[in-house]
Amino acid sequence: MTSMIPCGDFKTGYSADTTIFPTTTSRNMVIFGIAVLCLAPLVMDKYALSLLIQIGYLGIAALGLNILVGFTGQISIGHAAFFGFGAFTSAWLVSNLHVPVFFAIPLAGVLTTAVGMIFGLPAARLKGLYLAIATLAAQVILQDFFARASWFSGGVAGTLTEPFSIFGFVFDTDERYFYVVLAYVVVMYILGTNLMRSRDGRALVAVRDHYLSAEMMGINLTKYRTLSFGISAFYAGIGGALYAHYLQFVSVEGFTILFSIQFLGMIIIGGLGSIMGSLMGTAFMVLLPESMQWLTDSLAGGAIDRALDLSNSLAFLREMAIGAVIILFLIFEPDGLAHRWKQIKAYWKLYPFSH
Amino acid sequence: MKADTPIFEARHVSLRFGGVRALTDVSFSIDKGELFSIIGPNGAGKTSMVNCISGRYTPTEGQIFFKGQDVTGMTPNNRAEIGIGRTFQNLALFGHMTVLDNIMVGRHHLLKNNFLTGALYWFTGARTEELAHRREIEEIIDFLDIQHVRKSIAGTLSYGLRKRVELARAMALKPDLILLDEPMAGMNLEEKEDMARYIVDLNEEYGMTVVMIEHDMGVVMDISHRIMVLDFGKKIAEGYPEEVLANAHVKRAYLGEADDVLSDEDDVTVTAPAGKVA
Ligand SMILES: Nc1ncnc2c1ncn2[C@@H]1O[C@H](COP(=O)(O)OP(=O)(O)OP(=O)(O)O)[C@@H](O)[C@H]1O
Numbered sequence: 001m002t003s004m005i006p007c008g009d010f011k012t013g014y015s016a017d018t019t020i021f022p023t024t025t026s027r028n029m030v031i032f033g034i035a036v037l038c039l040a041p042l043v044m045d046k047y048a049l050s051l052l053i054q055i056g057y058l059g060i061a062a063l064g065l066n067i068l069v070g071f072t073g074q075i076s077i078g079h080a081a082f083f084g085f086g087a088f089t090s091a092w093l094v095s096n097l098h099v100p101v102f103f104a105i106p107l108a109g110v111l112t113t114a115v116g117m118i119f120g121l122p123a124a125r126l127k128g129l130y131l132a133i134a135t136l137a138a139q140v141i142l143q144d145f146f147a148r149a150s151w152f153s154g155g156v157a158g159t160l161t162e163p164f165s166i167f168g169f170v171f172d173t174d175e176r177y178f179y180v181v182l183a184y185v186v187v188m189y190i191l192g193t194n195l196m197r198s199r200d201g202r203a204l205v206a207v208r209d210h211y212l213s214a215e216m217m218g219i220n221l222t223k224y225r226t227l228s229f230g231i232s233a234f235y236a237g238i239g240g241a242l243y244a245h246y247l248q249f250v251s252v253e254g255f256t257i258l259f260s261i262q263f264l265g266m267i268i269i270g271g272l273g274s275i276m277g278s279l280m281g282t283a284f285m286v287l288l289p290e291s292m293q294w295l296t297d298s299l300a301g302g303a304i305d306r307a308l309d310l311s312n313s314l315a316f317l318r319e320m321a322i323g324a325v326i327i328l329f330l331i332f333e334p335d336g337l338a339h340r341w342k343q344i345k346a347y348w349k350l351y352p353f354s355h
Numbered sequence: 356m357k358a359d360t361p362i363f364e365a366r367h368v369s370l371r372f373g374g375v376r377a378l379t380d381v382s383f384s385i386d387k388g389e390l391f392s393i394i395g396p397n398g399a400g401k402t403s404m405v406n407c408i409s410g411r412y413t414p415t416e417g418q419i420f421f422k423g424q425d426v427t428g429m430t431p432n433n434r435a436e437i438g439i440g441r442t443f444q445n446l447a448l449f450g451h452m453t454v455l456d457n458i459m460v461g462r463h464h465l466l467k468n469n470f471l472t473g474a475l476y477w478f479t480g481a482r483t484e485e486l487a488h489r490r491e492i493e494e495i496i497d498f499l500d501i502q503h504v505r506k507s508i509a510g511t512l513s514y515g516l517r518k519r520v521e522l523a524r525a526m527a528l529k530p531d532l533i534l535l536d537e538p539m540a541g542m543n544l545e546e547k548e549d550m551a552r553y554i555v556d557l558n559e560e561y562g563m564t565v566v567m568i569e570h571d572m573g574v575v576m577d578i579s580h581r582i583m584v585l586d587f588g589k590k591i592a593e594g595y596p597e598e599v600l601a602n603a604h605v606k607r608a609y610l611g612e613a614d615d616v617l618s619d620e621d622d623v624t625v626t627a628p629a630g631k632v633a
């Protein structure tokens with residue numbers, strides 16, 4: 001494993017060693033990237049912007065799942081249910097307790113955390129397949145709860161909710177809401193990065209890598225496994241709440257096990273145990289169906305279209321493509337996009353001596 | 356260096372796994388500041404004993420006392436907090452973490468930041484705290500000569516280096532009692548000499564009480580203050596190195612098998628318990 005720091009770049013203190021970014025260039029690149037994104041609403045069409053917003057709130061939830069699965073080594077096939085819980089909770093807080101949306105979103109995150117911990121507590125004592133089944137139970141129970149508790153979710157009719165606003169300024173268009181999501185993404189990803197470079201984040205990874213010696217280092221396994229569920233649910237809850245106030249409508253149908261598996265797909269493709277990988281994987285999963293659409297559109301009317309009946313089987317093709325991509329990633333790129341990205345960077349840094 | 360307050364005591368410890376008697380009625384005590392070795396043939400119960408001390412196993416019968424407190428039923432993570440650290444016979448590093456992070460995990464019970472203050476890093480003093488501990492573990496890194504692999508992923512290191520990083524991680528706990536399960540297994544002569552010197556230093560300079568399991572009799576006789584011999588889960592001898600060496604039971608049960616090894620090492624100063632490695 002070679003370090004990515006260019007030669008000649010010697011660190012002059014330990015503090016320089018613990019910064020988020022390995023070099024000032026990489027930090028400036030990220031700041032530049034965020035600045036460019038701030039211009040997106042001015043130049044992008046509504047549709048592209050809605051994709052970016054999707055990547056944002058899904059990416060937040062995906063990071064939560066990555067902390068649980070990638071960093072702590074647990075498994076969860078109920079993440080979408082927590083995402084849904086966050087969405088309903090935020091909507092419920094706004095309409096029943098008249099909490100301003102601004103506060104309802106973080107509050108929904110906190111309440112989802114509590115629910116995550118409740119399900120996490122027994123799960124923290126289980127491993128492998130048993131754990132998977134326990135989280136499946138969380139998925140089923142919560143989904144059932146959404147369907148039955150109409151006081152909470154609005155039942156089959158779903159819940160209408162208000163847009164995000166600060167001091168009367170309403171973020172009800174994609175152009176405006178984009179900035180809310182962007183701010184949340186930046187903050188949540190910075191918090192996640194900080195967590196992973198401080199005491200409790202290291203403890204989570206230690207539990208994943210070698211739980212027996214983690215315990216010998218003073219780490220309480222049950223506490224950290226449960227905590228991991230809590231943190232993961234927090235991210236899911238925030239993501240879900242942002243989703244609720246984007247669409248301003250939450251329906252009970254959306255939060256299925258298939259959605260949970262898509263979250264798993266995002267972090268596998270992005271890279272298990274990689275913060276930025278979570279965002280890359282989410283972008284990939286959101287954009288993949290779009291590119292399928294684009295592909296079928298451009299083939300429309302041709303011989304291939306007529307032979308395969310593309311326009312009618314589009315939905316089916318999308319699912320197939322997503323499944324195929326996950327399998328291909330598992331086989332050829334088990335470390336995910338984040339790893340590939342590092343290698344591309346290394347290639348350019350070392351060019352022309354990379355072979 | 357050797358005060359006479361026992362820091363550790365095992366009272367009539369027995370451990371059974373179904374029909375297997377890993378330990379049978381073992382009692383012994385260790386004084387503060389001692390370098391205490393446990394020897395015995397394969398399967399004698401040495402690791403089982405260390406596991407009882409570190410809390411990985413709970414004795415079927417008997418009690419474990421540490422600093423005068425009965426810790427028999429205490430969990431391993433709580434034992435880390437009261438001052439027991441260890442390394443493992445089979446490498447047990449956090450394979451995907453850097454060496455630095457591995458050692459920082461050893462600081463877990465000494466650090467105060469948590470998932471909230473840690474996530475807010477700059478605003479809660481977490482950064483300052485992390486840096487202060489980082490500075491302290493740098494001292495351990497220098498002591499064990501692993502500066503060059505600081506940033507490496509632990510799982511990619513050579514066997515000898517991994518053993519050293521594991522020792523560094525255990526030292527980072529600042530334990531009063533450190534348990535070393537075969538710290539020199541699989542090392543070449545030079546690496547063994549280095550490791551022996553580290554162990555003596557960590558006993559003498561860092562003031563840690565050491566319990567060491569080791570098969571290399573030359574090193575054991577050379578650096579141990581006292582030795583306990585286990586055979587088939589029973590204690591068959593305990594005492595100063597020269598006493599143990601002279602013990603007839605030991606000769607038959609254990610050293611007899613290693614006669615040729617011993618004659619090779621005849622010139623080693625087997626009678627100087629506190630001596631440094633030649
Ligand atoms: N978890 C366990 N389950 C069942 N039997 C065990 C377990 N741990 C140890 N034993 C048994 O207890 C006995 C003592 O084992 P132990 O590992 O303590 O020996 P040891 O002295 O450390 O040997 P070595 O020198 O090979 O490391 C062995 O017979 C072993 O098979």
Ligand SMILES: [Mg+2]
Nearest residue numbers: 401402403444
């Ligand atoms: Mg052993």
